[in-house]
Amino acid sequence: MMEKRTCGKSGIEISPMGIGCWAYGGGDYWGPQAQSDVTAVAHAALDAGINFFDTAEGYNSGRSEEALAVALKGRRHEAVIGTKISTPDPLTIRERCEASLRRLQTDYVDIYMIHWPHDEFAIEESVAELTRLQEDGLIRAIGVSNFGVEQLTAALNTGASIAVNQLCYNLLSRAIELELLPLCQKHNVGILGYMPLLQGILTGQYTRVDEIPPVHARFRHFRDDRPNAAHGEEGAEEEVFEALEGIRKIAAAEQIPMSRLAIAWAIAKPGITCMLVGTRKVVELKENLHAVEYTPSADVIESLDIVTSPLLEKLGANPDYFTGGRMR
Numbered sequence: 320m321m322e323k324r325t326c327g328k329s330g331i332e333i334s335p336m337g338i339g340c341w342a343y344g345g346g347d348y349w350g351p352q353a354q355s356d357v358t359a360v361a362h363a364a365l366d367a368g369i370n371f372f373d374t375a376e377g378y379n380s381g382r383s384e385e386a387l388a389v390a391l392k393g394r395r396h397e398a399v400i401g402t403k404i405s406t407p408d409p410l411t412i413r414e415r416c417e418a419s420l421r422r423l424q425t426d427y428v429d430i431y432m433i434h435w436p437h438d439e440f441a442i443e444e445s446v447a448e449l450t451r452l453q454e455d456g457l458i459r460a461i462g463v464s465n466f467g468v469e470q471l472t473a474a475l476n477t478g479a480s481i482a483v484n485q486l487c488y489n490l491l492s493r494a495i496e497l498e499l500l501p502l503c504q505k506h507n508v509g510i511l512g513y514m515p516l517l518q519g520i521l522t523g524q525y526t527r528v529d530e531i532p533p534v535h536a537r538f539r540h541f542r543d544d545r546p547n548a549a550h551g552e553e554g555a556e557e558e559v560f561e562a563l564e565g566i567r568k569i570a571a572a573e574q575i576p577m578s579r580l581a582i583a584w585a586i587a588k589p590g591i592t593c594m595l596v597g598t599r600k601v602v603e604l605k606e607n608l609h610a611v612e613y614t615p616s617a618d619v620i621e622s623l624d625i626v627t628s629p630l631l632e633k634l635g636a637n638p639d640y641f642t643g644g645r646m647r
């Protein structure tokens with residue numbers, strides 16, 4: 320039986336690894352994605368005890384939700400579905416939620432999250448509307464995503480129960496450890512960690528930054544003059560590749576792929592409820608399942624923390640690795 324962890328105070332139990340569905344439905348960012356692969360991954364995941372699936376209305380203009388619905392046909396009751404609203408406008412939250420329900424072919428969302436904070440909508444009003452959806456049974460739990468300390472505090476101060484905060488977390492992106500993770504632990508808010516492989520970079524397949532596809536080199540880790548980047552910072556390219564070299568050595572000593580070590584390290588960290596891995600094919604799922612079975616020793620975790628610390632210091636406590644400007 321695969322271990323299950325509870326999402327905050329919601330009582331919803333999920334596996335320590337979940338399926339990230341951003342690529343599903345196919346689109347510009349991730350390229351084509353066959354429905355047959357989506358369906359095969361979903362079935363193999365459920366068979367193995369992985370029950371959490373993470374999607375969003377914004378992923379491929381709703382096609383990710385649609386593809387997930389097709390994949391889960393007949394097995395929806397075995398799954399815990401998290402989806403996200405892009406624009407938390409209290410006036411349109413309900414109709415957006417209903418549209419997600421139609422695309423997901425279900426009459427409830429398990430965890431409904433605000434994808435990113437938006438300054439133009441008061442958090443209190445968005446959360447009040449989400450609470451009404453919860454009372455009406457459209458959603459089981461309220462979640463947020465990419466909420467910084469101030470924004471999460473505002474959401475918690477409404478008195479609503481916030482089940483999870485979905486945040487970027489991986490060996491090369493550890494900012495949440497400094498302030499947000501302790502805050503979530505203090506208030507019993509689960510953390511759904513995203514991008515455990517930093518979109519493929521933590522598989523160790525790249526040795527130079529110019530080998531990384533531009534869409535994946537837009538993060539604050541890399542220089543702002545790289546295509547697609549919009550963060551205005553100098554990056555930390557040297558520290559990234561030094562950290563990768565250190566991780567590579569530890570993975571070699573453990574005799575496991577770097578991706579497995581990266582996912583397992585994050586799953587082992589206190590405060591992390593579930594790590595969402597963008598899993599596009601059954602062969603990837605099969606490999607990633609080993610990450611749930613493998614528990615790194617305290618020495619391995621410490622060594623990984625040490626080799627990634629200079630990068631953490633350079634990138635600092637800002638947990639928005641995309642633009643650097645949206646999380647407070």
Ligand SMILES: NC(=O)c1ccc[n+]([C@@H]2O[C@H](COP(=O)([O-])OP(=O)(O)OC[C@H]3O[C@@H](n4cnc5c(N)ncnc54)[C@H](OP(=O)(O)O)[C@@H]3O)[C@@H](O)[C@H]2O)c1
Pocket residue numbers: 338339340341342373374434464465485486512513514515516517518519522578595596597598599600602603604606607
């Ligand atoms: N809330 C947010 O703002 C937010 C932001 C980002 C992501 N997310 C969520 O988090 C999920 C995960 O993040 P992500 O998909 O962006 O990044 P990720 O999980 O770090 O990386 C996904 C990529 O890693 C590769 N991969 C997966 N397993 C592999 C394996 N065993 N060996 C080699 N390569 C492997 C796949 O590449 P190939 O393309 O080569 O198959 C896949 O596309 C998303 O799907 C989404 O649900 C949320």
